[in-house]
Amino acid sequence: MTRLDDILAYADAQLDQSLGRLFELIRIPSVSTEPEYAGDCQRAAEWLAVQLAEIGMDASVRPTQGHPMVVGHGPAVPGPHVLFYGHYDVQPVDPLNLWNTPPFEPSLAPQPDGETYILGRGASDDKGQLLTFIEACRAWKAVTGSLPIRVSMLFEGEEEAGSPSLGPFLEANAEDLKADTILVCDTDMWDRETPAITTMWRGFVSEEFEVTTADRDLHSGMFGSAARNAVQLIGTIIGKLRNDDGSVAIPGFYDGVTELPEANRKEWERLPFDPEKFLGDVGLSIPAGEAGRSVLEQVWARPTAEVHGVWGGYAGDGFKTVIPAKAGAKISFRLVAGQDPERIRKIFRDFVTALIPADCSVTFKSYAAAGAQTMPLDGKLLNKARTALTEEWQRETALAGTGGSIPILGEFKQRLGMDSLLIGFARFDNRIHSPNEKYDLSSFHRGIRSWVRILHAFSE
Amino acid sequence: MTRLDDILAYADAQLDQSLGRLFELIRIPSVSTEPEYAGDCQRAAEWLAVQLAEIGMDASVRPTQGHPMVVGHGPAVPGPHVLFYGHYDVQPVDPLNLWNTPPFEPSLAPQPDGETYILGRGASDDKGQLLTFIEACRAWKAVTGSLPIRVSMLFEGEEEAGSPSLGPFLEANAEDLKADTILVCDTDMWDRETPAITTMWRGFVSEEFEVTTADRDLHSGMFGSAARNAVQLIGTIIGKLRNDDGSVAIPGFYDGVTELPEANRKEWERLPFDPEKFLGDVGLSIPAGEAGRSVLEQVWARPTAEVHGVWGGYAGDGFKTVIPAKAGAKISFRLVAGQDPERIRKIFRDFVTALIPADCSVTFKSYAAAGAQTMPLDGKLLNKARTALTEEWQRETALAGTGGSIPILGEFKQRLGMDSLLIGFARFDNRIHSPNEKYDLSSFHRGIRSWVRILHAFSE
Known part of the structure; x- marks a missing residue:
């Protein structure tokens, strides 16, 4: 068995523990836009700092004008240095009466098709997604005693409130936060089985x-x-x-x-995309x-x-x-x-x-x-991540665009000069920002496995 | 002294009594659109029927699906036969807090320029206006013992509610209501001193x-x-x-x-109308x-x-x-x-x-x-009324248009084939349909005098 297989096997074996930690985080009602939850935002930040310390990072909770940032740095090792970004705050839960389960009491709901939903506010956006990365690091640390590359992490608590503290914080901590690329886990898969890297977004x-x-x-x-x-x-x-x-x-x-x-056009042409279905699903055809x-x-x-x-x-x-x-x-x-x-x-x-x-x-x-951004498709890290994702999901990774906008990544580009790699495992039906938000257990599990592979690929 | 002068003198002498009757009518809160005032609408109709009986008319309150009609007929005499139309219902008074005096407790408010306001809901629209005609008939009856021409009257109680019963009532009582022309007192003067007959309105x-x-x-x-x-x-x-x-x-x-x-164009050209002021008064210029x-x-x-x-x-x-x-x-x-x-x-x-x-x-x-209507400017009664108005106000009577629409007159035209003469003494600042509605005492007084003269002119 290779070292990679050991780490994947560890992640598989520890899935229940990983899930337990996700439940702990969901139970903290860190709604950033409602002042009565300010203490919970602080608690969520402290909880994350503990996780980072557990995987050997130098972690700290850093005050801002609003909710705190969490910064963690792993030991310096040769090779690329990545900065993982995520957000621990969640959307408000109104209207509460439309929830089938209490939003801050996470639970598992097995589905007829074999999938299991992890239910709760933030299960997908972004608590479940950001934990895929932390749990992958935890597996590396547990099996090998260290992370294979230099990893830093930054979590904010105001993403759902427009990230007012992020720009000033990046500006004030530019040296501390500079890395070769930003990794973000806050996007969707291409479809249920096809992994995706989002390489361009509109301003x-x-x-x-x-x-x-x-x-x-x-x-x-x-x-x-x-x-x-x-x-x-x-x-x-x-x-x-x-x-x-x-x-x-x-x-x-x-x-x-x-x-x-042309490179993007070629990628898009091979994407399984049906424009008639895309429009037809919302009642349009032209x-x-x-x-x-x-x-x-x-x-x-x-x-x-x-x-x-x-x-x-x-x-x-x-x-x-x-x-x-x-x-x-x-x-x-x-x-x-x-x-x-x-x-x-x-x-x-x-x-x-x-x-x-x-x-x-x-x-x-x-x-x-916010400005538009387009990532070059020939980047070394992007292509390593793409190969790793394809190995995990056994489907060609989609290099997709999005018509939406991601203002925070403009902040990173503008203030730190850093490009971003957007890799997410959410599915289109996760009801983020809505009642009954869920994250698929397979998203969580194979998301962790995907990051295990990506960290491995980056270290090669 | 001529007979006309006697009657005018009587109207002048009886002004306080006329005003007292207007106050009685305003005190009846006959709001047609609010069901709790249905009894008051009935009361207003009965009050009007009493007035008509007092001037020698065969008067009756006639039920409809909604609020009742009041119909009165004077004795048949040679000459033209006119049907006077008015409405005894009023607009709601909301928002009540914007009224400076209680809307159904009429009062007089002397103004710095010598004018006196009659305050109250319906003071102008249409209780004050319709009473100018009844009081003119009363003066004729008191001085001469009869009216100089055949006069019928029709009052409805649903004008502010879209007159739903009027069409069916006209249809069912066509023979009873047919006359040579309809007189209506529900419009404005041209300006404070210039009388007006409205001869065309838009649909x-x-x-x-x-x-x-x-x-x-x-x-x-x-x-x-x-x-x-x-x-x-x-x-x-x-x-x-x-x-x-x-x-x-x-x-x-x-x-x-x-x-x-061309006849209308000529009339309009001599009207004192300043398009720059018309638009300028509402903040426009083009x-x-x-x-x-x-x-x-x-x-x-x-x-x-x-x-x-x-x-x-x-x-x-x-x-x-x-x-x-x-x-x-x-x-x-x-x-x-x-x-x-x-x-x-x-x-x-x-x-x-x-x-x-x-x-x-x-x-x-x-x-x-509703359709548009245009009255011919060479009608005999129109020109008699015009001369009578000019004599009363000592200003050339304006033959004006209005950009508004008067659907009820379409009903009269369509069902009874009758044209209309629109003569009103309201002023543009009467705040009809708004809080603090008023009618000028001079509108009321000289309105009565104007109708005295018009009835005289029609009988010549």
């Missing part, structure tokens, strides 16, 4: 705007036609945002946008994005404008013949490499302002922004 | 519609660009409703629309209607589309990156002579339906409709 920039026409609501019998209607105006602006071909109509929006690299682009390109590799909400005038029961004086909307842009979020914010505001009649006005409110 | 048709894209709200990170966004779709539809030149973009919308008759049309034409003589409310997606605090699956809007069209409301409803629905992608859907909900 975004979000805005709210409100137009004002008259200085009060008017009666359409008295003023109808002659007085500017704020809802008509906001409709006109929204209507002009996208062209008939699905593209965004703001002048300059596509400046700097690069075509999908892609609404840029004509001539595949659905995967539309959602992963192309920028877009999406209106998230609109309001104005009378929306209650019955009818009121008012000419509304105010109307507003919330909008965000998903961005790709080559687009500067703050430049997009500016040209959006210019675009809207140009559509406002001289006797009307508009106000804007900034919301968050 | 309308109102619709609510809701679009559905996906079968649930989606996350813009996962689906952004490829999945149809319901708020984007409703914005696109609203944006396409009006052309850049302010006209309505629905194909066929202007079919049958006639140009303003007419939003059809380019090349005057503001008066835009609001009185041209049809329009107005969106009264829009909804969809997340409109609360903060930000949610949702792709909304549903969005809706309420819209109405103001129409002019030559436009059939139901045809406009149909072409609007066709217009919207053509913009719905094949994998999305739209539902429509019908709200009320």
Whole structure:
């Protein structure tokens, strides 16, 4: 038996103990956005520091303006140095009445198909996922007495609250935290059996705007036609945002946008992805994005404008013949490499302002922004991880994109110059952020085994 | 002294008694839309029937499915036969805390400029206005022993509730109610000193519609660009409703629309109307209607589309990156002579339906409709009334339009074939339908005098 097989066998044998530790962590209700749980966030941080100490790391709980960070460093050994990032905070549990089991009392629920669900808030996001890495390190330490490469870890307690302390903490601790790459376990598998590394994600920039026409609501019998209607105006602006071909109509929006690299295109072409099923599962059949682009390109590799909400005038029961004086909307842009979020914010505001009649006005409110990132597909660590995952799951690893945005990784890139490897074992039906969150026992078990293999591969 | 002067002098001398009767009527809280006031509506109807009996009319309270009608007939005499229409019901008083005096306890409030406000719900709309006519008849009866022409009256108690019983009642009592013209006292003066006859009003048709894209709200990170966004779709539809030149973009919308008759145009040209002040008073300066049309034409003589409310997606605090699956809007069209409301409803629905992608859907909900009406300016009674008003107010009477709609008069036209003469003494600042409704004492007093003169003119 090779050393790797020993460690995998140890991880298998210790699964119940690993699961016991996950249950301990889930029982700590570390909801970051609700002040009454601040003590629990502190407890979760201290609990993690104990785990890191148990695997031989120099671990500490570090205060911030908000909830604390946990930092751990393993001994320096030759080879690559990785920084594993995770978050110990969880989403609120409302509405509580929709939970079938108490959210902070974890339990196992065997399923008809042989899978077993680990139920509880944070079971997947991110307590279950981050523990796959710690438990893999624990197995290495137990069997070999050490970790095969230099490993550092950073856990924050404010990810579900927008990570306000992360940037300043990285800035203040840049030297302490710098490593060759960041590992993150907070993403999904490609499908139930196919492992995935997420190699590109979109950026975004979000805005709210409100137009004002008259200085009060008017009666359409008295003023109808002659007085500017704020809802008509906001409709006109929204209507002009996208062209008939699905593209965004703001002048300059596509400046700097690069075509999908050929390497990514090749990877995506072989992915088992059915665009008809993707849309069909939500009741749609006609892609609404840029004509001539595949659905995967539309959602992963192309920028877009999406209106998230609109309001104005009378929306209650019955009818009121008012000419509304105010109307507003919330909008965000998903961005790709080559687009500067703050430049997009500016040209959006210019675009809207140009559509406002001289006797009307508009106000804007900034919301968050983050850049897009694309990881090179020829990285040495990425390809070692890919091979290790393929060996564990016996399926070719997907090098996938995501249409979502991961602002914290922009912080790492911007402040520490570090790229990221996103490897996660969650499944699409885990109901993260919703009642009855679960993590599959097979995700947890084979996630631990996957990291055992990845650490091995990195040390070769 | 002529007979007319005697009657005017009597009306002047009896003003306090007339005011006392108005106070009696205001004290009856005849709110038609709130079931707990049903008994008060009945009481108001009975009170009116007593007034009509006092001036020698054959008066009766007539039950309907809702609140009762009051019908009165004066003796048949040679000359024209008029049917005076009014409504004894009033709007609800919410929000009560904004009233400076109790809404159903009428009072007088002298103003610095010498005017006196009659305060109370219904003081203007329509109790004060309808009593100007009854009190004028009372003066005629008191001084001469009879009315100078044949007068009938009809009062309803559901005008503020959409007049559901009026059409059936007219239908069932067509023979009893038929007269040469309808007189209505429910409109404004042109300005504080200038009397007005309203000779044209717009029709309308109102619709609510809701679009559905996906079968649930989606996350813009996962689906952004490829999945149809319901708020984007409703914005696109609203944006396409009006052309850049302010006209309505629905194909066929202007079919049958006639140009303003030359007689009306001439009347309007001499009206003291300042379009800059009209818009400036509500904080606007640029007419939003059809380019090349005057503001008066835009609001009185041209049809329009107005969106009264829009909804969809997340409109609360903060930000949610949702792709909304549903969005809706309420819209109405103001129409002019030559436009059939139901045809406009149909072409609007066709217009919207053509913009719905094949994998999305739209539902429509019908709200009320009414045709536009234009009274000929060369009618004998209209010109007699005009002269009488000019004599009373010593200002040229305005023959005005209104951009609003008066559905009940469509009922009279459609069911009884009768045209209407709209003569009212309300002022623009009467706060009808709002807290602190008032009627000017001069409106009440000179309104009574005006009707005394009009009855005289009709009898000549």
